Amino acid sequence: MKRRAIVHRLPMAGPDDASALVAEIEAGRIDPAGLRAVLGKTEGNGCVNDFTRGYAVQSLRLALAPYLSDDVLGALPMVMSGGTEGGLSPHWIVLEEGEGPDGPPALAFAASLTASLPPQAIGRMAQVQAVRDATRDAMRKAGITYAADVHFVQIKCPLLTSERIAAAGGDVATTDTLKSMGLSRGASALGVALALGEVAPEQLSDAVIGQDWSLWSARASCSAGVELTACEVVVMGQSADWAGDLRIGHAVMRDAIDAGSVADLLDLVEPGFRAQLTPPSQTQVLAVLAKTEASPDGMIRGARHVMLEDSDLSATRHARGFTGGLLAGLTGFTELFVSGGAEHQGPSGGGPCAMIYKTS
Structure with a gap:
């Protein structure tokens, strides 16, 4: 037997809501002993005083306390990213490890x-x-x-x-x-x-x-x-020590409107991808994770942007909503883990993008 990755994308009604995760555990669809990390996209401002991240961690710890010891809970990464501007949807991405039969990496x-x-x-x-x-x-x-x-x-x-x-x-x-x-x-x-x-x-x-x-x-x-x-x-990543039907791929967006690089990534689930993932292909995509930032030189392909000059709204908030709209249009859904602030993460003004998907 090899190790097998299991990934769950679950809705979040607010940073205090881990009910979807508890429901999956109670239904036997998630084994809490197999949890390796939980990622959460929360609806705060993503800045210094965004307490939705800590609130979500606290809520998650309380929800998992009946199933895991304090030591295990303390070592379980709970990665919260604040900010769901625009149409982005708050959600959880749960990484679980199980066992499976032999197979390719x-x-x-x-x-x-x-x-x-x-x-x-x-x-x-x-x-x-x-x-x-x-x-x-x-x-x-x-x-x-x-x-x-x-x-x-x-x-x-x-x-x-x-x-x-x-x-x-x-x-x-x-x-x-x-x-x-x-x-x-x-x-x-x-x-x-x-x-x-x-x-x-x-x-x-x-x-x-x-x-x-x-x-x-x-x-x-x-x-x-x-x-x-x-x-x-x-x-x-991918490893020969693991088997199953899940894979991961990544691309690098050269700027916040680089739809072409994302389209190449989506081609992994829908060969010949052209516009927006069809519903059957959407079911194969378990998670989309991306970094974005307001280009620090104040330009996007030769045209000026004002994200860095807005005194009312942090540039990272603009960027999340901006890139989130692009990715939602391509994928056809809004539960997207888009994180703002891409310093040294991809080329200046761009950022990495990854997709966890199920092979057909």
């Missing part, structure tokens, strides 16, 4: 947690190195030998708050709490890039984080939040 995943990061490490090389090590550890746990077989690395990382900055005596990468989110995401992404051989060690230093956009990972997706102090690293 299939979807594989595993998680690793770094130690708690002191404020001084956030957005600096210490965070890069911690994520590098956690990514390699998760690959080992998943039985993924080669970096080329990794298709997506989902990370939840900490940010700086006023209290954490004060505790560090001001020895931090930035005293701007919102900017700290981008630096933490960027450092985490470069840790993935280092682990997967996408950048060389000599290219990296504190000075390039959040500055040199020529350095990026094609497979990192990082979301920062106030609800944790460690980095939760979930590696997804």
